[in-house]
Amino acid sequence: NAYASKDQAPFDVRHFSYHDEKNIVQQLALAPKIGVRFVQDIPVEKQEEFFAKFAFTTQTKDSKDSSRVFLEFSHETKSDNLFKMLAEVTDSEIAEATPVFFVNNIEAVVEGVMIRPKIMLTPDDIERRIKKFGEFTLGIGTLKQDEWIFPVSNVKSPLNLFTLINLIHTDDWVARAYPDFRYLHDPIV
Secondary structure, three states, X not given: OOOOOOOOXXXXXHXXXXXXXXXXXXXXXXXXXXXXXXXXXXXXHHHHHHHXXXXXXXXXXXXXXXXXXXXXOOOXXXXXXXXXXXXXXXXXXXEEEEEEEEEOOEEEEEEEEEEEEOOOOOHHHHHHHHHHHOOXXXXXXXXXXXXXXXXXXXXXXXXXXXXXXXXXXXXXXXXXXXXXXXXXXXXOO
């Protein structure tokens, strides 16, 4: 799980911020929805039993990741309650939780990190440079214009995905590092 591990501090709204193009800290707004992915094969009955603990209004499969299910809650659901549910899923050891955010008024999840280096670097060079920040798994990097996009998983305490992204952003060789958002819906045009 890129967001939290069992031995990590509880979820906190301060964890969900990043630096925008002008280097201003942007706080992300939570959507009343969480993503759940089981870390092992579990019979459907056991999955339903697990989900029954949460007072969700809608359950949907992720259209781009069949191993993830989204649980949507009432719009009146407070952030503290979402944090508790995220922590409960994570602490279960059978599933991992993914918060859903509103980005440009569209629901999105964070899949990894986008890094714009100030100098030419290979993906291996970048991985060597950022491994000093802690323990995590970096997926295969993809170059898009002048930025590298890396999926990130298995972030170990005391890091979480946003702490890692913000630490990368402050390094001397980095022009910018920010979350790789994946929108759950197409924008309305």
